[in-house]
Amino acid sequence: MIPCYNEQGVIGHTAGVLLLELDNMAKNGLVSTESYLCCVDDGSRDGTWEEILQTAQADKRVRGIKFSANFGHPNALMAGLLGNHHEAEILVTIDADLQDDVSVISEMMRQHHLGKRVVYGVRLERHVDVLPKRIAAHFFYKVMRAMNRRTIEGHADFRSADARVIADLERFHEVNVYLRGLFPLIGYPSTEVHFTRLDRHAGESKYSYGKLMSLAWQGITSFTTTPLRMVFYVGLIMFLVASLVGVWILWAAWRGNPIQGWASLALMLTTFSAINMVSLGVIGEYIGKIYKEVKRRPRYIIETTTTHGG
Numbered sequence: 001m002i003p004c005y006n007e008q009g010v011i012g013h014t015a016g017v018l019l020l021e022l023d024n025m026a027k028n029g030l031v032s033t034e035s036y037l038c039c040v041d042d043g044s045r046d047g048t049w050e051e052i053l054q055t056a057q058a059d060k061r062v063r064g065i066k067f068s069a070n071f072g073h074p075n076a077l078m079a080g081l082l083g084n085h086h087e088a089e090i091l092v093t094i095d096a097d098l099q100d101d102v103s104v105i106s107e108m109m110r111q112h113h114l115g116k117r118v119v120y121g122v123r124l125e126r127h128v129d130v131l132p133k134r135i136a137a138h139f140f141y142k143v144m145r146a147m148n149r150r151t152i153e154g155h156a157d158f159r160s161a162d163a164r165v166i167a168d169l170e171r172f173h174e175v176n177v178y179l180r181g182l183f184p185l186i187g188y189p190s191t192e193v194h195f196t197r198l199d200r201h202a203g204e205s206k207y208s209y210g211k212l213m214s215l216a217w218q219g220i221t222s223f224t225t226t227p228l229r230m231v232f233y234v235g236l237i238m239f240l241v242a243s244l245v246g247v248w249i250l251w252a253a254w255r256g257n258p259i260q261g262w263a264s265l266a267l268m269l270t271t272f273s274a275i276n277m278v279s280l281g282v283i284g285e286y287i288g289k290i291y292k293e294v295k296r297r298p299r300y301i302i303e304t305t306t307t308h309g310g
Helices: 009-029 047-060 073-084 100-114 131-147 163-169 179-184 209-223 226-254 263-295
Strands: 003-005 039-042 063-069 092-093 117-125 155-162 188-196 302-305
Touching: 003 047, 003 073, 009 039, 009 047, 009 100, 039 047, 039 073, 047 063, 063 073, 063 263, 073 092, 073 155, 073 163, 073 179, 092 163, 100 117, 100 155, 100 188, 117 163, 117 179, 155 163, 155 179, 163 179
Parallel strands: 003 039, 039 063, 117 188
Antiparallel strands: 063 302, 092 155, 117 155
């Protein structure tokens, strides 16, 4: 399954590399000769869909799904997985830029033959990313591990899973999808394969720092109530601070040395106001997620598909 968003100029190369890998694995008996690729166009604004159509016409092992609008990377993955798990025994998800090393897919298949149900691709090195992005990724995984011990550090969306796992994934109806957390939550025997992140063949990364921050916040608020608990703890700490300040003021007045000036009062007021606003923001985020879940809007809308490569 290959999610695609504004990947014009990349699809042909990506399909060629992956089809060659499928051929090699088929020769080694790791996959069926009927294995295929499915590209999901997540509402691209360039010629991505036209390139998918051309690639599908050139090779019947390429299929395509086109969204009516941009519904996001997780939903593109979900559409590919849920739309194909009735036909495929094992499904692999990989980004179109091929920064994830395709050569480890054969090892994923070997692990499935050994009885593993889910295999996670884990990045050992991110030397192709700029330093701020590497630092941000490292910090994100540390925070997620602290809040949810099932988090797999270095794992993004390069993974393989058998059809039974995807059938169980289909039972999760939540709109706020965070697949990196859902697969470990499902369970079943799993393992990891490790690789070094590669350079993009062409184009630019679609994950800006803003989107990375949004993904991090989605992961935190979708799989843990720790931020809400932290709000409660901060409230207790602020109550303790306020009590101590009150005792200090009374003590100073009793000693005949009342506190002068308004600076300390203004500082306390602004501090408490800021903490209150941040706390309301955290609570509002969770309420917003509940609002989205209650509305039960579809995760995505499919505009059209190719028909088995045509």
